[in-house]
Amino acid sequence: MKKIATLLAALMLMTAAFSGCGDAGTSSSSAAGSESSAVSESSVSEASSAASESSSSSEASSEETAAGDYGEFTTIEEGKLIMSTNAQFPPYEMVADGEGFNGTGFEGIDVEIASAIADKLGLELQIDDMEFDSALLAVQNNTADVMLAGLSYSEERDEVVDFTDSYATGVQVVIVKDGSDVTMDNLGEKMIGTQRGTTGYIYASDTPENGGYGEDHVLAYDNGATAVQALMNDQIDAVIIDEAPAKEFVAANEGLTILPGNWVEEQYCAAVDEGNTALQNAINTALNELIDDGTVDEIIAKYISAE
Incomplete structure (x- = not known):
């Protein structure tokens, strides 16, 4: 003009x-x-x-x-968002009986959240199932774009990967056998089972000076189910694991119970390779949109009751 x-x-x-x-x-x-x-x-x-x-x-x-709402970013394979996980962590990730959610072969909270993020970014979600610590290494080695696996933030992990914003609060509890004399106060005197590579293992195996029980009192298993089986076979005295899968394991195995109280509370996040700020920002933008519009709450409520 x-x-x-x-x-x-x-x-x-x-x-x-x-x-x-x-x-x-x-x-x-x-x-x-x-x-x-x-x-x-x-x-x-x-x-x-x-x-x-x-x-x-x-x-x-x-x-x-x-x-360009999500900025410019690249993924390992064009048009895909590759997610690494350990699909033995119900209700966050599980192998499905059939095709699974959106044909992924898997289902659970993390699966649906990752699928919703991929949709917003215009990508196809691919899920690679592996052991928990391998899933973290996959992101570091650039064989996966992002890890979602009931992954909680820790300073130790933050040195090797970059975390997204939190999308859920995780509570870790202690599973014992009915009639056990194990309490929250005497855990340090018992033999504890955890999943390898989890914060449960990291915290529990730390020295007593740092609030842990020492490596001599902790055994690491490939997954939570194996740790629970060891508890039922009297090979260990307790299992430290997140509350949601703990409830699943107790419901599926007679003779188990959860000790009163929370062992620890922490925040669940996704993780990308350290320094991959562009992808981290894109996922954060999409994730926060899903939190703001209530999608994340709906997904969590679908798998975890409010009780």
Whole structure:
């Protein structure tokens, strides 16, 4: 608009100038007027074209901004978001009996949240199932884009991966056999089973000075189910594990119970390779949209009752 106004002002001055020169004769004045008209039409047409181009450019810029809500990022395989997990952690990730959620072969809270994030980013979700500590290494070694596996934040892990914002609060509890003399106070005197690579193992195996029980009192298993089986076989005295899977294991195995109280509370997050800020930011943006619109709460409520 400014460009058109400037051109019109210039044309007015030119017209005035030509009119002044035209006092010598009518033919000169007419010719100048005709020339001025031609210049005016040409200039207005050019200005209109420029304004149209500017408008089109503005619209394109707007479309690019809308399409770039999640920023520029890359994934290991174009068009895919590869998620590493340990699918033996119900109700967060489990191997499905059939096709699973959206044909992934898996189901659970993390599976549905990851699927929703992938949809927002315009990617196809691929889930790779492996041992828990291998799932963390997969992100570090760039064979997976992101890890979701009931993964809780810890300072130790934060040194090798970058965490997203939290999407759920995890509570760890202690499973024992019915009639056991194990309590929260005497755990340090017992033999405890945990899943290898989890914060349960990290915290429990730490030194007593740091609040742990020492490595001599903790055995690591490939997954929670194996640890629970060891408890039922009297090979250990207790299992430290997250509350949600603990309830699943207790419900499925007669003779087990959960000690009163929480052993520890922590935040569940996803993780990407350290320094992959672009992907971390994209996932955070999508994740927070899912939290704000209630999708994450709906997914969690689908698998965990409010009781």
